[in-house]
Amino acid sequence: MGNHRTKGQKNIWAKLWKYRYLYLLAFPGMLYFIIFRYVPMYGVVIAFQDFRISKGIWGSEWVGLEQFHKLFTGLSFPSVFRNTVIISLYKLILGFPAPIILALLLNEVKNQRFKKVTQTIVYLPHFISWVILAGLIAMFLHPDSGLINELVKLFNDGKGIDFLVSKKYFRSILVITDIYKGIGWGSIVYIAAISAIDPTVYEAAMVDGANRFKQMWYITLPELKSTIVVMFILNMGGILNAGFEQILLLYNARVYDVADVIDTYVYRNGIMSSNYSMSTAAGLFKSVISMGLIIITNKIAHMLEEDGLW
Amino acid sequence: MEDGLLTDLVPLLSNIEDSNILSYYDEWAMFPTYTNGSIYSIPGDVAEVSCMGTFVRKDWLEKFGMEEPKTMDEYVDYLLACVNNDPDGNGEADTYGFGGDNGDWKYFAPFLYSYKADVNHFVKADDGTIVHGSTQPQVKEALALMAELYQKGVFEPSIFSASEGETLFAEGKVGSFYRYLSSLNPSQQYLQSFYQNNPDGEYEVIEPIQGPDGFSSDERENGTGWCSYAITNNCENPQRVMEIMDEIASGEMFIMNKWGVEGETYELTEDGAVNFIVDETKRNEMGLSTFTGFVNRKDAYNIQNSKEVNELFARAAKTSLPLNEYRAVLGTTGDCWKEYGAELDKLRDEYFYGIIMGERPVDDFDEYVELFYAHGGKEVEEEANRMYAEQDASYQEFCQRYQEWFQ
Numbered sequence A: 001m002g003n004h005r006t007k008g009q010k011n012i013w014a015k016l017w018k019y020r021y022l023y024l025l026a027f028p029g030m031l032y033f034i035i036f037r038y039v040p041m042y043g044v045v046i047a048f049q050d051f052r053i054s055k056g057i058w059g060s061e062w063v064g065l066e067q068f069h070k071l072f073t074g075l076s077f078p079s080v081f082r083n084t085v086i087i088s089l090y091k092l093i094l095g096f097p098a099p100i101i102l103a104l105l106l107n108e109v110k111n112q113r114f115k116k117v118t119q120t121i122v123y124l125p126h127f128i129s130w131v132i133l134a135g136l137i138a139m140f141l142h143p144d145s146g147l148i149n150e151l152v153k154l155f156n157d158g159k160g161i162d163f164l165v166s167k168k169y170f171r172s173i174l175v176i177t178d179i180y181k182g183i184g185w186g187s188i189v190y191i192a193a194i195s196a197i198d199p200t201v202y203e204a205a206m207v208d209g210a211n212r213f214k215q216m217w218y219i220t221l222p223e224l225k226s227t228i229v230v231m232f233i234l235n236m237g238g239i240l241n242a243g244f245e246q247i248l249l250l251y252n253a254r255v256y257d258v259a260d261v262i263d264t265y266v267y268r269n270g271i272m273s274s275n276y277s278m279s280t281a282a283g284l285f286k287s288v289i290s291m292g293l294i295i296i297t298n299k300i301a302h303m304l305e306e307d308g309l310w
Numbered sequence B: 001m002e003d004g005l006l007t008d009l010v011p012l013l014s015n016i017e018d019s020n021i022l023s024y025y026d027e028w029a030m031f032p033t034y035t036n037g038s039i040y041s042i043p044g045d046v047a048e049v050s051c052m053g054t055f056v057r058k059d060w061l062e063k064f065g066m067e068e069p070k071t072m073d074e075y076v077d078y079l080l081a082c083v084n085n086d087p088d089g090n091g092e093a094d095t096y097g098f099g100g101d102n103g104d105w106k107y108f109a110p111f112l113y114s115y116k117a118d119v120n121h122f123v124k125a126d127d128g129t130i131v132h133g134s135t136q137p138q139v140k141e142a143l144a145l146m147a148e149l150y151q152k153g154v155f156e157p158s159i160f161s162a163s164e165g166e167t168l169f170a171e172g173k174v175g176s177f178y179r180y181l182s183s184l185n186p187s188q189q190y191l192q193s194f195y196q197n198n199p200d201g202e203y204e205v206i207e208p209i210q211g212p213d214g215f216s217s218d219e220r221e222n223g224t225g226w227c228s229y230a231i232t233n234n235c236e237n238p239q240r241v242m243e244i245m246d247e248i249a250s251g252e253m254f255i256m257n258k259w260g261v262e263g264e265t266y267e268l269t270e271d272g273a274v275n276f277i278v279d280e281t282k283r284n285e286m287g288l289s290t291f292t293g294f295v296n297r298k299d300a301y302n303i304q305n306s307k308e309v310n311e312l313f314a315r316a317a318k319t320s321l322p323l324n325e326y327r328a329v330l331g332t333t334g335d336c337w338k339e340y341g342a343e344l345d346k347l348r349d350e351y352f353y354g355i356i357m358g359e360r361p362v363d364d365f366d367e368y369v370e371l372f373y374a375h376g377g378k379e380v381e382e383e384a385n386r387m388y389a390e391q392d393a394s395y396q397e398f399c400q401r402y403q404e405w406f407q
Helices: A002-018 A020-048 A066-073 A077-095 A097-108 A112-127 A130-140 A147-155 A170-195 A199-207 A212-237 A244-250 A253-259 A262-271 A276-303 B010-014 B020-024 B027-033 B058-064 B072-084 B105-115 B137-151 B165-171 B189-197 B238-248 B251-258 B280-286 B307-319 B321-326 B335-356 B364-406
Strands: B052-057 B096-099 B122-124 B130-132 B174-180 B203-206 B266-268 B274-276
Touching: A002 A020, A020 A066, A020 A276, A066 A077, A066 A276, A077 A097, A077 A170, A077 A253, A077 A262, A097 A112, A097 A170, A097 A212, A112 A170, A130 A170, A130 A244, A170 A212, A170 A244, A170 A253, A199 A212, A212 A276, A244 A262, A253 B335, A262 A276, A262 B335, B010 B238, B010 B364, B020 B238, B027 B364, B052 B058, B052 B105, B052 B307, B058 B072, B072 B096, B072 B137, B072 B174, B096 B165, B105 B137, B105 B174, B122 B321, B122 B364, B130 B364, B137 B335, B137 B364, B165 B174, B165 B189, B238 B251, B307 B321, B335 B364
Parallel strands: B096 B174
Antiparallel strands: B052 B174, B052 B203, B122 B130, B266 B274
């Protein structure tokens, strides 16, 4: 037994030594995660306290699950939770396939110059911050002078629609602008995966008489499957992140009903009113749910005989 | 102060004869610095007690053959005329009655305050208790009126989302605003663009509109500073420092510090407002306008304002008094409000905007009041009453001591 352990330990050290340069390369990254992701985790204890800045983390009173109780029994928590899930699901259902479709379409473009230009243009919105984009969106959707409303007026007896205060349109605006911002960037990973597909497979298919569409359906998509699954699992983990910055910058009191999500709720009730414990409790709640979703989706992926995340 | 890091300023201040600081600030402005039975800091920048007013288009009033609106009925007539009578004469229905700025409730003052409806603050009820202004019955009447006006197209369409008050002001398509008085300073960029867009146009600020019960008031600031200055215990000669600070607070020194010397660095225009005659680089080299956060004067020495605007400020200080009487200003935020405030504000906004925009019937106001008290409103009001009583006692004590110290 003891012998076995020493042998095992020896193996580990031998392996570490053998791959020492690789580990050295990975070291700064690991350090980053330890310092900025693991060490601050002890701060979640304030979710179980009535935290006061003046008393500090170890001086504040312990209140058990009271913060969670407050969070879940909050006046608008049910609608906030519903909004979070609905907006996320919309974004997942409509936003997740979008970059895949874009990647497939770009892959079929024959003119290289056109392809490169298009790629660059669709990446650009990713680099514009939400603050600026929100300003642009507000201008485009302005009820009186916005470009979109100039078109709407043609079909609506000269009357514009104030989209940003409309409960009917607000979620659609969130989803559309989210896709607009993320589609190009999201497609990079798929384009990379497509370029890794062995061209001889396509050649063989062409010889067998498969047209472009069949090639896409029977070769490109199946080859992309594992990438899609991994991306999907990661996206599931973020399901309670409905897009804090985007919503905070676009919403207003008139659309709280359809747009207030956990993050904005916590921002107003927690951060703005310095209820740090409550914000932390909400953050912890979100993390636990995300973790659960990731594990479940990963399990399902394994059942479908896919690689999954681990 | 508790750790003894700051110097007690009372003896230092009382040693100064005719202190500029004490003559400029009143007891109420100094009160927030009252700690442990003494004064440890001096307020830095206190806003004018009232900075806003009801703007109307003088040229449009003349076109309609109307007098300055005084009562709510006259005001509503004017707003409707702005929408329906094509005041800019271009044959298109592109003018509106009332415009806002970023959706804050205070921009709706002409409709709310004339009904004595103050939805964003604690107020004194008739029986003397402190209640939240949004729950008072007159709010319902004000909301009903606003809902009616919304139906009639009085409000500029972007008023409920992200309206850009300055842009709207410059375009000149809106008949009335509730805005900052300094908008009328001739140096204001957007006022200049307004004159370019509308060569015959003219804005004027009228006295607050009288509501059905004869109440009227302009918006009132809380009259206390957002920052304050202290002297630490490391100071070797605190008395000298206090003297210098007091010297900085004088009107002449303030002008010198901010704008320099008349004829050399600035001149006064016809309107009586200041105009720099040296460029910005030179001003920075000279150190002009670099340190103005301490006793930033808002009286006649604030020559940035034209004479007209300074007169408007003086008038608003009086016309905002009724609100000052009604409102219960709390110097600090209570724990209950911290806990429930954000949700209660959300509830109010959802209901009130819903009512104005016709998504809810006006009677939903009663539902709002019920929900308000069921979800923390009761606790919040109890706390506010307690805090107000404490604050009041403390203020009385402070005023008494103030008299003794600086007699």
